[in-house]
Amino acid sequence: MLTAFAILTDGLVYAAYLFIVAIGLTLIFGVMKILNVTHGSFYAFGAYGAATAVGIYANADWPAALGFLFMITLAMLVGLIMGIILERGLLRLVYGKDEVVIVLVTYATFLILEDVIVLIWGAQSYAAYQPMVAAGSIEIGDLVLSNYDILLVAIAVVLAALAYWALKYTRQGRLLTTVIFDRETAAAFGINVTLVYTATFVIGAMLGALGGAVMAPKISVTLGIGVEVIVLAFAVVAIGGMGSIEGALIGALIVGICRAAAVHLAPQIELFVIYGVMALVLVARPYGLFVRAQPRKI
Amino acid sequence: PAHAQQAPIKIGIVSFLTGPAASPFGIPGRNGAEIVLEAFNAGKAPAPFDKVGFGGTKLEAKYVDEAGSVQNVVTEFRNLVQRDQVDAVVGYISSGSCLAVAPVADELKALTVFYDCGTPRIFEEKARSYVFRVSPHATMDGVGAARYLVAKKKNLTSFSGINQNYAWGQDSWRDFAGAMKVLAPKATADKVLFPKLFAGEYGAEISTLLTSKSQAVHTSFWNGDLESFTYQQSARGLDKRMTIIMTTGEAGMWRMRDKLPDGTIIGGRGANGPLARDTDINKWFHQIYMDRYNTPPTYPAYQMAQSLLGLKLAYEKAKKGDAKPTTDEIAAAFKGIEFTGPAGHVKMALGNGHQGITETAYGTYKFNKQKNMPEIVDIMRFPAECVNPPAGIDADKWIADGMKGAKC
Amino acid sequence: MITREKLAGGLAFLFAAAAAPLAPEWVVSLATIAFANALVVLGLVVLWRTGLVSFGQALYYCIGAYTVALIVRWSGFTDAFALVALGGVGAGIVAALVGFLLARYREIFFAMLSLALSMILYGVLVKTETLGSTDGFSVSTPSFLGYRPHGEALGLSLYWFTLAIDAVAAVLVGAYFRSVAGSLATPIRDNEIRVEFLGVSVTRIIHTKVVIAGVLGGLGGALAALTIGHVDPAMSYWTTSGGFVFVTILAGAGSVAAAFVGSLVFEMVRSFAVDIMPGLWQMVLGSVLLLTILFLPDGLGSLVARLRKREEAKP
Amino acid sequence: MKEAVNGDKPILAVRDLEKTFGSVVAARDITVSVPAEQTVGVIGANGAGKTTFVNMITGHLTPSKGTILFEDKDITGMPSREITQLGISRSFQVAQIFPTLSVFDNMVIAAAVARRAGGLLGNVTTPVHSPDAIAEADATIDLFQIDRYRNTTASQLPQGVRKLLDIGMAVVGWPRLLLLDEPTSGISIEEKFDLMNVVMSALKTRKITVLFVEHDMEIVARFADRVLAFYDGTVIADGTAHETLDNPRVQELISGVRKPGGAHA
Amino acid sequence: MLKVQGLNVSIGPIPIIREASLAVNEGEMCGLIGRNGAGKTTLIRALMGALPASGKAELGHLDLLALPAHRRAGHGVGYMPEDRRLVPEFTVEENIRLPTWATQADGVDARLEWIFSIMPEVARFARRRALELSGGQQKMVALARALMAGTRILLLDEPFEGLAPALARRLGEVLANLKSEGVSVLIAESNEAHVLDLLARAYFIERGSVTDKKL
Numbered sequence A: 001m002l003t004a005f006a007i008l009t010d011g012l013v014y015a016a017y018l019f020i021v022a023i024g025l026t027l028i029f030g031v032m033k034i035l036n037v038t039h040g041s042f043y044a045f046g047a048y049g050a051a052t053a054v055g056i057y058a059n060a061d062w063p064a065a066l067g068f069l070f071m072i073t074l075a076m077l078v079g080l081i082m083g084i085i086l087e088r089g090l091l092r093l094v095y096g097k098d099e100v101v102i103v104l105v106t107y108a109t110f111l112i113l114e115d116v117i118v119l120i121w122g123a124q125s126y127a128a129y130q131p132m133v134a135a136g137s138i139e140i141g142d143l144v145l146s147n148y149d150i151l152l153v154a155i156a157v158v159l160a161a162l163a164y165w166a167l168k169y170t171r172q173g174r175l176l177t178t179v180i181f182d183r184e185t186a187a188a189f190g191i192n193v194t195l196v197y198t199a200t201f202v203i204g205a206m207l208g209a210l211g212g213a214v215m216a217p218k219i220s221v222t223l224g225i226g227v228e229v230i231v232l233a234f235a236v237v238a239i240g241g242m243g244s245i246e247g248a249l250i251g252a253l254i255v256g257i258c259r260a261a262a263v264h265l266a267p268q269i270e271l272f273v274i275y276g277v278m279a280l281v282l283v284a285r286p287y288g289l290f291v292r293a294q295p296r297k298i
Numbered sequence B: 001p002a003h004a005q006q007a008p009i010k011i012g013i014v015s016f017l018t019g020p021a022a023s024p025f026g027i028p029g030r031n032g033a034e035i036v037l038e039a040f041n042a043g044k045a046p047a048p049f050d051k052v053g054f055g056g057t058k059l060e061a062k063y064v065d066e067a068g069s070v071q072n073v074v075t076e077f078r079n080l081v082q083r084d085q086v087d088a089v090v091g092y093i094s095s096g097s098c099l100a101v102a103p104v105a106d107e108l109k110a111l112t113v114f115y116d117c118g119t120p121r122i123f124e125e126k127a128r129s130y131v132f133r134v135s136p137h138a139t140m141d142g143v144g145a146a147r148y149l150v151a152k153k154k155n156l157t158s159f160s161g162i163n164q165n166y167a168w169g170q171d172s173w174r175d176f177a178g179a180m181k182v183l184a185p186k187a188t189a190d191k192v193l194f195p196k197l198f199a200g201e202y203g204a205e206i207s208t209l210l211t212s213k214s215q216a217v218h219t220s221f222w223n224g225d226l227e228s229f230t231y232q233q234s235a236r237g238l239d240k241r242m243t244i245i246m247t248t249g250e251a252g253m254w255r256m257r258d259k260l261p262d263g264t265i266i267g268g269r270g271a272n273g274p275l276a277r278d279t280d281i282n283k284w285f286h287q288i289y290m291d292r293y294n295t296p297p298t299y300p301a302y303q304m305a306q307s308l309l310g311l312k313l314a315y316e317k318a319k320k321g322d323a324k325p326t327t328d329e330i331a332a333a334f335k336g337i338e339f340t341g342p343a344g345h346v347k348m349a350l351g352n353g354h355q356g357i358t359e360t361a362y363g364t365y366k367f368n369k370q371k372n373m374p375e376i377v378d379i380m381r382f383p384a385e386c387v388n389p390p391a392g393i394d395a396d397k398w399i400a401d402g403m404k405g406a407k408c
Numbered sequence C: 001m002i003t004r005e006k007l008a009g010g011l012a013f014l015f016a017a018a019a020a021p022l023a024p025e026w027v028v029s030l031a032t033i034a035f036a037n038a039l040v041v042l043g044l045v046v047l048w049r050t051g052l053v054s055f056g057q058a059l060y061y062c063i064g065a066y067t068v069a070l071i072v073r074w075s076g077f078t079d080a081f082a083l084v085a086l087g088g089v090g091a092g093i094v095a096a097l098v099g100f101l102l103a104r105y106r107e108i109f110f111a112m113l114s115l116a117l118s119m120i121l122y123g124v125l126v127k128t129e130t131l132g133s134t135d136g137f138s139v140s141t142p143s144f145l146g147y148r149p150h151g152e153a154l155g156l157s158l159y160w161f162t163l164a165i166d167a168v169a170a171v172l173v174g175a176y177f178r179s180v181a182g183s184l185a186t187p188i189r190d191n192e193i194r195v196e197f198l199g200v201s202v203t204r205i206i207h208t209k210v211v212i213a214g215v216l217g218g219l220g221g222a223l224a225a226l227t228i229g230h231v232d233p234a235m236s237y238w239t240t241s242g243g244f245v246f247v248t249i250l251a252g253a254g255s256v257a258a259a260f261v262g263s264l265v266f267e268m269v270r271s272f273a274v275d276i277m278p279g280l281w282q283m284v285l286g287s288v289l290l291l292t293i294l295f296l297p298d299g300l301g302s303l304v305a306r307l308r309k310r311e312e313a314k315p
Numbered sequence D: 001m002k003e004a005v006n007g008d009k010p011i012l013a014v015r016d017l018e019k020t021f022g023s024v025v026a027a028r029d030i031t032v033s034v035p036a037e038q039t040v041g042v043i044g045a046n047g048a049g050k051t052t053f054v055n056m057i058t059g060h061l062t063p064s065k066g067t068i069l070f071e072d073k074d075i076t077g078m079p080s081r082e083i084t085q086l087g088i089s090r091s092f093q094v095a096q097i098f099p100t101l102s103v104f105d106n107m108v109i110a111a112a113v114a115r116r117a118g119g120l121l122g123n124v125t126t127p128v129h130s131p132d133a134i135a136e137a138d139a140t141i142d143l144f145q146i147d148r149y150r151n152t153t154a155s156q157l158p159q160g161v162r163k164l165l166d167i168g169m170a171v172v173g174w175p176r177l178l179l180l181d182e183p184t185s186g187i188s189i190e191e192k193f194d195l196m197n198v199v200m201s202a203l204k205t206r207k208i209t210v211l212f213v214e215h216d217m218e219i220v221a222r223f224a225d226r227v228l229a230f231y232d233g234t235v236i237a238d239g240t241a242h243e244t245l246d247n248p249r250v251q252e253l254i255s256g257v258r259k260p261g262g263a264h265a
Numbered sequence E: 001m002l003k004v005q006g007l008n009v010s011i012g013p014i015p016i017i018r019e020a021s022l023a024v025n026e027g028e029m030c031g032l033i034g035r036n037g038a039g040k041t042t043l044i045r046a047l048m049g050a051l052p053a054s055g056k057a058e059l060g061h062l063d064l065l066a067l068p069a070h071r072r073a074g075h076g077v078g079y080m081p082e083d084r085r086l087v088p089e090f091t092v093e094e095n096i097r098l099p100t101w102a103t104q105a106d107g108v109d110a111r112l113e114w115i116f117s118i119m120p121e122v123a124r125f126a127r128r129r130a131l132e133l134s135g136g137q138q139k140m141v142a143l144a145r146a147l148m149a150g151t152r153i154l155l156l157d158e159p160f161e162g163l164a165p166a167l168a169r170r171l172g173e174v175l176a177n178l179k180s181e182g183v184s185v186l187i188a189e190s191n192e193a194h195v196l197d198l199l200a201r202a203y204f205i206e207r208g209s210v211t212d213k214k215l
């Protein structure tokens, strides 16, 4: 019983982590058809930015809640700036090229940014645990849960709801669907495609940075954290169906619960869980759980 | 005057300069090399290491990144030897790198000293001619941890392990669990967890451990993962329920400071850092490192220093007159050499004189609030012959057979 | 019909073979690895022409390498010809099996599924402690039909051996590109419906390509195992695949020769970057890739085409 | 209707065909048999089910009900590539070409595929640029009068030329049954008749049975031996071109001709 | 209403439209007729901003070419691309409403009502998703969508291609009647038979050059 409860909570927390990490990626893919490897850099920069912020606020002795907000704001600011620079300065030049080539552009950017981290922050690692410590914990039976983890789940739920609502029920969301389908038509019917692209990429970048920021208190902010995140996020997004927000949510839940169950019940298979689940889902549904409708061609 | 003209001796230093292993191991290792080589060139190392450079000839270092695939590592090794014509290579942190480089080094007849990689397989699988490792292999870490735990926790009935799912983590756990079987046969291994390397998120693992009845948990995590695990577990109070044994904790304690829970059992892959004895040469090394980098040297720096000291001695032992000794002569001199460095007394006792052994030490972590400094208290030392297999016996087999012949 | 390309390729091959004894050893070994990896890249080119990119080509690379390594380890058999052939066959069999699955996928899903498959192999190998887990294990030096070279001779033999296999692969893949099945690559990328209505099974053609790329990947891995003398599970890790895709883009899908040139250039750039900027080599690599994409959108291979155009423009 | 011309079996026999998409009935109760070498025109309102009918015959859609026989072989539900291999080929309402290849390459690949040795090895061992395939491709390009665009990349083609290329790619394999879905829509009026004349007579010479969907009644009247009229998923008229086009329901619902007899200006 | 003068359009290095001039008066239905490859589509796409163009194009007093592509629809320009381009996951009705989402025009419901009244067959499948429609049905929806946006001028690229003659005739008459609403129409056609009798005026285009021709 306790195990079942633990699996559920651990799964939820892990799913929240995956979802927060993947949502920016799936958004950018969904709209721009770009499999954005730089997402790992956004995550890393967000985390480093957050660690810097936490360093500032820990020294300044601000209240914890304020510190947390400061951390998130600073990280998202980092995402905003990076997003604008990359989209306006680089991606703009390669739109229309082969999908794979664009993936490689983002990969190259990612490589460069990895070293930019070294130039800015050096090779040492940073800690930002204060917000997590401040959040405290609650005890449920034998289990102790960190309130910060519960906060993460809440953030994920809010993000998912916001994104779903924004895409399905707002004017902008529907315009986005048009841009996704065809840029030229969208422009011909009055949609500012350039702006949509920039906005999407910047929002995606900010979400990536947000992912890094909220994870920063839990982890050691160190070189290479971006690499791990990329594949994880790709897997979640592929399971859910590329570009689908609800898919990313369900994908994150499936992987989260499966992984938690594996750790508790069969730790030896933990390493395969994510790829195993991905392979199984893709075998059953070749294009992921949520597929975008294809027009009739004949 | 003759040797003022002599071309410098070139040494290739290979260490992680980028990637996740750079900060905990690669950079301290590299830094250790830098200051020690500088001291050698200035002739300022304490006796018997006080000759300028190696036997009077200055040294020149070339630093190479170990990051990348084994393929890249081997290619860069060849480049060092064949393109840059270095006289010796000192380096490597990953056991995979060492295993791949060893045969190439022998084939190219290139003198190579491994400084941090831990796998005992290097000299167990095959006799090596030009490859040396001054630092003891990793068996000592698991055995030492088990001995310390058993000595400190009398009524241990159950323990768990959380180790990274790759060779280092698996080997570390195998050694520790094997030693526990010998030393505390009544205690059972409960949860055996192997999260992915660099997983970053350990929520489910911590829950599993929280719901277990173990009194201790063993981990060979390092840096990023170690810190993430430490922060996450302390938010959920795992250390209040059981003692954590961190076999590489020493390398991370200066960074985690008061976040590392008091009472954690700390190892440093030998008597390194705060676990090292208070000798003159240790004080010297600690001082020059502090002076330059403003932070105490951690075990990779010690391992690098020990390796360079060993190489220097071997070189000088081989050197006859003014001529540069040949690689074969240095290798022959290196075999079975003994010396005392910052991390204590080294004896090249295993692997036909190619593999060093030293004593090891474990202690209990305590953050000294007054001094605002981490401390290791309750240090227990284990002689080299107590935690290392005797010559000619494979480490795994030695543990499995009950660690026969251990002299404690 | 001997075209100028073929002639140039043949001359380049002869030059590469003849120049080796004069070159420093480290150049030869670097080139050997580059040319072994080039086979994997060639496989990716075969797929890429169909619009498919595999982020899991390391699967076959690793299988080729482990096939060789395990045979050597268990039987002590060291003949390079047989070993490399078996490496290719082993990877080919795996490719033929997973091809039934992979051939249904396109675009990013093809890439992701192949990535997943290679990561599953990675997981299995990491879990196999008897094979050294992530540390891997060594492969003893090969023999060539009874000839057992050492030292410099071994390096040269491996180099020529790799070059010979490359040449055979290049000729066969070139012929494949000119065949009906090979020329359907672009059509499949452009419009599968039309291809089906021409009476061709798209799935089967893609399956064939998966197998061809798999065999090439296996051959590359087998050669790499012999050259490096060591295998480890990272050969199956996604970053390894990513590296191959990187080289493929660098080389361009334009011609067979580009794969070899691209691979060699990449190895050299990487090695010099590590040499000159040990802490910032990723930045150098990334910049090289970016500049290539921006200024040579069709890869290094297109340089040749440009030169030729300029030449033709001259009277 | 006049069944077989000289006593032999129909080349295409369709019985009780039905196709539903959810609640939409795109085709129902369609029974038609086409004798060899006949040229059949298909007309109908938009959304009447003409394309659906062609799609079922060529295997793109599986009928919900009914059978399709081609030369007495049941091809119902067979994949389209196998049906093509049997000798049925088609063109499309929206041109299906290879946009990144030149017109010539489009054509030569279609030609090479049609005349390859077959099988897996046949595909791999036959070169695509065989003299045969090249000759056939060039001849077809000439036939369709698009040689001006021979080396143009297909994505840059004007809409009309795309359609010609599309039809050319269906014709270049010289099938036994050819289905054309709105071959002339989008093709400028000056070219239309000339072109249809040349193509149709080439097809006649080769004894190819043709079924073409068409909205231009003059073309239908000129080239079809027989005309089927579709409305709301069923065949509402089937007869010679005259019989069908004079049918008052057809005039009201499809051709929009108010006075019987003449097509509109 | 629409005045084009000395318009040049190149795709890459190739000039496609050369010095094209034409004018459509208010409420007038005007043809742009030419054979395949003459440049009709290119000209219209340039007017919509999908291709860069030089020269002059004025809508009323508005300099069309100076306006970024997405701002043109807001000035009452309705466009029907020759390859339809409906958004597959929207319903037919959503596709028709689409331009008004971007421009945030008023009176949308009334206009939709009116469009449905002149094209009752579109109303019949208004709730179906655009991705399943037949070619001709999609054409109708694309026309309806253009009508939604085109309060001042409609740029229609081969609107009747693929429509059954009965329907094509009726729609032609509907378009001709837009005169009463003051909407101008420019119809590109390769098949003048469809439209000739409905047109007030027609321009002929050949190899990128436009000539005025009395009917």
Ligand SMILES: Nc1ncnc2c1ncn2[C@@H]1O[C@H](COP(=O)(O)OP(=O)(O)OP(=O)(O)O)[C@@H](O)[C@H]1O
Residues within 6 Å of the ligand: D152, D155, D156, D157, D158, D159, D160, D161, D186, E011, E012, E014, E016, E034, E035, E036, E037, E038, E039, E040, E041, E042, E043, E082, E189, E190
């Ligand atoms: N991307 C392009 N690059 C180069 N040339 C192009 C491109 N697109 C179109 N063209 C050329 O521009 C010319 C005009 O094409 P356009 O599509 O405007 O013709 P059209 O009059 O609309 O013909 P249709 O009636 O067949 O639709 C053609 O000769 C075509 O080959």
Ligand SMILES: Nc1ncnc2c1ncn2[C@@H]1O[C@H](COP(=O)(O)OP(=O)(O)OP(=O)(O)O)[C@@H](O)[C@H]1O
Residues within 6 Å of the ligand: A296, D021, D024, D025, D026, D044, D045, D046, D047, D048, D049, D050, D051, D052, D053, D093, D230, E132, E133, E134, E135, E136, E137, E162, E164
């Ligand atoms: N895949 C599909 N899903 C749902 N409905 C479909 C599908 N394909 C066709 N339909 C519907 O079936 C009916 C017949 O379509 P079809 O394409 O056969 O018409 P058509 O006679 O070819 O018309 P047109 O002259 O406009 O091309 C239409 O109402 C169409 O919406």
Ligand SMILES: [Mg+2]
Residues within 6 Å of the ligand: D050, D051, D052, D093, D181, E134, E135, E136
């Ligand atoms: Mg149709």
Ligand SMILES: [Mg+2]
Residues within 6 Å of the ligand: D158, D159, D160, E040, E041, E042, E082, E157
């Ligand atoms: Mg056109």
